[in-house]
Structures are given as C-alpha cells and as structure tokens.
Amino acid sequence: MAQKSCNHIKAISELKTAAEHLCEECVKLGEGWVHLRTCQECGVTLCCDDSKNKHATAHFHATKHPVISSAEPNERWFWCYLDNTFATY
Numbered sequence: 001m002a003q004k005s006c007n008h009i010k011a012i013s014e015l016k017t018a019a020e021h022l023c024e025e026c027v028k029l030g031e032g033w034v035h036l037r038t039c040q041e042c043g044v045t046l047c048c049d050d051s052k053n054k055h056a057t058a059h060f061h062a063t064k065h066p067v068i069s070s071a072e073p074n075e076r077w078f079w080c081y082l083d084n085t086f087a088t089y
Contacts, residue, residue: 006083008066015089018045018071025055035072037079041065057081 016038023033023046033047037056042065046055056068066082069089077088 004085005078005087006080006085008080008082009078009085009087012040012067012078015069016040016043017069019043020045021071023047023051023053023055026051026053029053035070037068038071039063039065040067040069040078045071 018036018038021036023036024044026033026047031052033051033053033055035048035050036045037048038045039056039059042063044059046059047053049057059065060068060081067078067080069078070076077086079086
C-alpha cells in the first residue's frame with residue numbers, strides 16, 4: 001500500500017473483491033448505480049456516494065465496518081470511514 005494509512009487499513013491482510021459487478025441493494029430496488037465499493041470486513045459490494053442510494057455508506061453506518069475499496073476496474077484504493085483516510089495499494 002502506498003500513502004499514509006490508518007490502523008484499520010493496515011490491518012487488512014487479504015483484499016476482498018466483488019463477486020459480481022453490481023449493487024445487490026440497487027438491484028432489489030430496480031435502480032442503477034454510478035460506482036461500486038467493496039466492504040473489506042464482510043465483502044459485500046454496494047454503490048458509492050455518487051449513486052442515488054449511497055448503499056456503501058449506509059452499510060458503514062449500520063455495521064461500523066470501517067474500510068471499503070473500489071470495486072471498479074483499474075482502481076486500487078481503500079477508504080476508511082472512521083479515520084477519513086485514503087490509501088492506494
């Protein structure tokens with residue numbers, strides 16, 4: 001990982017990746033999304049804050065799972081909600 005990172009990001013020992021390139025919650029609602037993010041604690045992939053429903057952030061508020069990664073092709077970064085920290089890998 002490059003750049004400074006918090007202890008939550010440093011604790012990641014195995015990258016969780018999207019099983020499918022979709023937001024399961026948006027699919028249930030019959031809606032679309034802009035970008036996808038994968039929770040590094042449980043592995044769920046949900047839509048980003050540029051999407052109407054902001055499911056990844058809602059997941060953080062519901063679970064307190066702190067770190068997400070981009071599920072977009074050719075993007076290699078983490079974001080920690082608790083520490084407002086961004087790091088590339």
